[in-house]
Amino acid sequence: MNKLKILVLLLILGIAACKQKPQQVAIKQSKAYYTCSMHPQVHEEKPGNCPICGMKLIKVELTGTSGINSDKITLTATQLQLANIQTDTVRNENTGNEKTLTGTVTTNENTAAELSARIAGRVQQLFVRTVGEKIAVGQPVYSIYSEDLQEAEKEYLLAKQQQKVLHNPDVDYGQLISSAENKLQLWGLSPAQIKNLAASGKVSATTTVLSKVGGTVSDISVHEGDYVTEGMTILKTQALNNLWIEAQLYASDAGIYKENDLVSVSFPDLNGALINGKIEFVNPELSEASKVDLIRVSIPNPQGLIRPGMLAYISIGGNGVRSLAVPASAILTDSKGSKVWVKNSDGSFSPKMIKPGSGNQSYVQVLWGLNAGDVVVTNGVYLLNSEAIFKNGNDDMAAMKM
Numbered sequence: 001m002n003k004l005k006i007l008v009l010l011l012i013l014g015i016a017a018c019k020q021k022p023q024q025v026a027i028k029q030s031k032a033y034y035t036c037s038m039h040p041q042v043h044e045e046k047p048g049n050c051p052i053c054g055m056k057l058i059k060v061e062l063t064g065t066s067g068i069n070s071d072k073i074t075l076t077a078t079q080l081q082l083a084n085i086q087t088d089t090v091r092n093e094n095t096g097n098e099k100t101l102t103g104t105v106t107t108n109e110n111t112a113a114e115l116s117a118r119i120a121g122r123v124q125q126l127f128v129r130t131v132g133e134k135i136a137v138g139q140p141v142y143s144i145y146s147e148d149l150q151e152a153e154k155e156y157l158l159a160k161q162q163q164k165v166l167h168n169p170d171v172d173y174g175q176l177i178s179s180a181e182n183k184l185q186l187w188g189l190s191p192a193q194i195k196n197l198a199a200s201g202k203v204s205a206t207t208t209v210l211s212k213v214g215g216t217v218s219d220i221s222v223h224e225g226d227y228v229t230e231g232m233t234i235l236k237t238q239a240l241n242n243l244w245i246e247a248q249l250y251a252s253d254a255g256i257y258k259e260n261d262l263v264s265v266s267f268p269d270l271n272g273a274l275i276n277g278k279i280e281f282v283n284p285e286l287s288e289a290s291k292v293d294l295i296r297v298s299i300p301n302p303q304g305l306i307r308p309g310m311l312a313y314i315s316i317g318g319n320g321v322r323s324l325a326v327p328a329s330a331i332l333t334d335s336k337g338s339k340v341w342v343k344n345s346d347g348s349f350s351p352k353m354i355k356p357g358s359g360n361q362s363y364v365q366v367l368w369g370l371n372a373g374d375v376v377v378t379n380g381v382y383l384l385n386s387e388a389i390f391k392n393g394n395d396d397m398a399a400m401k402m
Contacts, residue, residue, distance in 0.1 A: 032059060032060065033045060033059075033060055033390070034046065034047050034048065034057035034058065034059055034060070035057060035058060035060055035383070035386065036050035036052065036053065036055055036057055036058070038050065038052075038053050038055060039052045039053060042057070043386075043390060044057055047059065058079065058082040058083065059079075060075070060079060060387065071350050071351060071388075072344070072348040072349065072350050073341075073348060073349045073350075073384055073387045073388060074347070074348040074349075075349075075387075083380050083383050084379055084380060085377060085379065085380040085383075085384075086271070086377070086378050086379035086380065087343055087375050087376060087377055087378060088326070088327050088330070088375070088376060088378045089373060089374070089375055089376075090324065090325070090326055090366065090370050090371065090372055090373065090374040090375070090376060091324070091325070091372055091373075092322045092323060092324055092325065092372070093322060093323075093325040093362070093363040094264075094322055094360075094362075094363065095322070095323050095325050095357070095358060095359045095360060095363050095364065095365040096358075096360065099253060099256055099315070099316055100313055100314065100315045100361055101247040101248075101249055101295070101313070101314040101315075102247060102311070102312075102313060102314075103245040103246055103247030103295075103297070103311075103312045103313070103314050104245065104246055104247070104309065104310070104311065104312065105243055105244070105245055105299075105306055105307065105308050105309060105310040105311075105312055106243065106244045106245070106246050106308055107218070107238045107240070107243065107244065107308050108238070108239070108242050108243055108244050108298065109244075111215070111238060111239035111242060112218075112236065112237070112238055112239075113213035113214075113215060113236070113237045113238075113239075114213070114233055114235075114236050114237075115141060115211060115212060115213050115233075115234045115235050115236075115237070116231055116232060116233055116234060117144075117228040117229065117230060117231065117232045117233075117234055118186065118187045118188035118209075118230065119144070119146050119148055119149050119187045119188065119230055120146060120148065120227070120228065120229045120230055121144040121145050121146030121147075121148070121149065121227070121228060122144065122145045122146075122225065122226070122227050122228075123142050123143075123144055123222050123223070123224055123225065123226050123227075123228060124142075124143045124144060124145050124206045124224070125142060125143045125206075125224060126141075126142050126220075126222070126223070126224050127139075127140045127141055127142060127143075127208075128141050128142070128211075128217060128220065128235060129220070130217070130220075131217050131218060131219065131220060132216060132217060133216070133217045134215070134216050134217070135211050135213075135214060135215070135216075135217060135237065136211070136214045137211055137212060137213065137214045138190070138210050138211065139210065139211045140208050140209070140210055140211075141209050141210065141211045141234065141235065142208075142209050142222070142234065143206045143207065143208045143209070144206060144207055144209055144228070145205060145206050146207065148187075149184075149187055149207055150203050150205075152180065152183050152184055152187060153184065153197060153203045153207075154203055155180045155183075156177070156180035156181060156183075156184060156194070156197065156198075157197070157198070157201060157203065159173060159176040159177045159180050160177060160198055162176070163176075163177060181194055184197075188207075188209050188210075189207065190210055193207075193208075193210075209234075213237050214237065214239075215237035215238055215239045215240070216237060216238050216239070216240050217235055217236070217237055218236045218237060218238045219233075219235060219236040220234075220235045221233045221234060221235060221236075222234055222235075240301055240304060240307075240308075241300070241301050241302055241304070242298065242299070242300055242301060243298075243299055243301050243306055243308065244280070244296050244297065244298060244299075245265060245277065245296070245297040245299060245312045245314060246294060246295070246296050246297075247294075247295050247297070247312075247314055248287075248292040248293065248294060248295070249292060249293050249295055250291075250292055250293070251286055251291060251292070251293060254282065254293045256316060257279055257282055257295050257316060258279065258282065259279050259280065259281065259282055260278060260279060261278070261279045261316060262276055262277070262278055262279075263276070263277050263278070263279060263297060263314050263315060263316045264276060264277075264314075264315045264316075264362070265277045265297065265299055265312050265313065265314055265315075266312070266313045266315070266362075267306065267310055267311070267312055267313075268311055268313070269310050269311060270305060270306070270310075271379075273305075274362075275299060275300070276299075277297040277298060277299040277314070278297065278298050279295065279296070279297055279298075280296050280297065280298040281294075281295070281296040282294075282295050282296075283295070295314075297314055315360075315361070315362060323357070323365045323366075324365065324366050324370070324372060325359065325363040325364055325365050325366060326340060326354075326363065326364060326366055326370065326376050327362065327363060327364075327376075327378045328359060328360075328361060328362060328363060328364050329378050329379065329381070330376045330377060330378045330381060331354070331356060331364060332381055332382075332385060333356075337353055338353070338354055338355065338356050339351050339352060339353050339354060340352055340354055340369075340370070340376045340377070340381070341376065341377040341381050341384045341385070342370075342374055342375065342376055342377075343375040343376070343377065349377060349384050351384075351385070351388060352369060352370070353369055354366055354367075354368065354369030354370055355367040355368050355369055
């Protein structure tokens, strides 16, 4: 009987000891795995390639404290770069309904220029040889051998010589010199070249032709040794600091777009960079074959990052409806609600519940959950979400800020 009491007592003490297990102090631990920046659901223990797309896996090291700040994710600078994490600031944006057109960047024909031959002759040497090369006004373009130009230069020097030697009161030497000088200018010589000709007193075998236009060379029509005639095109240039975007739209949508309306233009080749443009032209006639209309948007390009041939998306929006909004790419929605990843002041990232409102392809209205000035992740949200699931389990909404 005593033995039975002793056994029962030991059993009770053991159960009590289990219930009174001391709380574990938060233990700092380091976790590392390999994932794909394009497919963050991939988690591998060893380096290698993504089993989905074949890209090289990136290493993710998370050092955190169990039970403390479990809603925060911290990535190193290298991880941020490899994962292509991008952010944007919460602000008032146009959240009305948008119409989006797909267009192509082209050169602005209003800025096109052409350098033509002023006189017939043979091209001895080309100083501008490559399409895409930038040239400036006054830059040497080619040298030409022209008998007509040599004769005009001789006439000018002769008039200057007669003015010095002869003193016939019946001859207006000044008028002769001015007439010869005007002919040289019309045939392409600059005032500085004429001044040098007068100083040397000698006619050269060839004459260097200077550019009267500036911009980026888009076409070169001659080669060394070619004979050119008066008016023949030598080269063409384009000014790429202002470009056009041309797109097609159906006749039913033509009334939405009007000349001088402001639109938003994004470029997928420039990571979705947004700039403002202005509708410069809407064709009043439909294409006979396809029954579509042509629209042309003018955009600035001061840094030269936008190039002809690039794909562009033209968006005109929704009756000027502006409200607090986030980029549409920042929002993750599932059965538990909608959330974004917010960048904290210490550089870490935290998930935050929001209530989205109406929006368009670019921006979605935020009814509550964010304030103006908050910084949200717009690219890489799936990677951060995958990190949170790996760190906290599937119920990553439990520790989320509301």
